Amino acid sequence: EVQLVESGGGLVQPGGSLRLSCAASGFTLTSTTMHWVRQAPGRGLEYVSAISSFGGGTYSVDSVKGRFSISRDISTNMLYLQMGSLRSEDTAVYYCARGPCNSDNCYLSDWGQGTLVTVSS
């Protein structure tokens, strides 16, 4: 059974840093592209970042590029999102997700429960 469990969220001051973790089980990170999606309070879903199955190529949306970094540890089957220079607009629930891919075309069939990041002084 596929399971995704996020952790690492919390309250952080503007300009601060935080590392989110996603523990994956029931599959290996090398078998699929992994994604981070966020949802600000009362708002819609926003696609944030991805790391590909082979080679670990990464992608981040412009709003977080240069501030957030996605990575994975194959030995522990953990996915990470290192977040820096945090802003109030980064306040959101962050979900890790995975799903089948056809080349670079991946939809999201499995989601974690999410972890809340609050950026506030």
Added chain:
Amino acid sequence: DIHMTQSPSSLSASVGDRVTITCRASQGISSYLAWYQQKPGKIPKLLIYAASTLQSGVPSRFSGSGSGTDFSLTISSLQPEDVATYYCQHYSGPPRTFGQGTMVEIK
């Protein structure tokens, strides 16, 4: 980047009504379109992928159609448990952007 526009942003319908939500992509995405349902306080759930393929376990009253730039999600007979926000998402390469969501309520 490809922009996804959903309409309407919200709707209210009676139990048993047929409900249709539309999603338009700013450029052609073939059939790389997924629909998700998010109930209040819950995580998103995949309903449909490849524009019209029902995810396993999803009730058959849900259906999807379209290709290229115009897509739709239809609930053939609205049920109380369908109260949720529905999102489309293109997955024709990154960024795999979402529509802004459509909130469905019972009248």
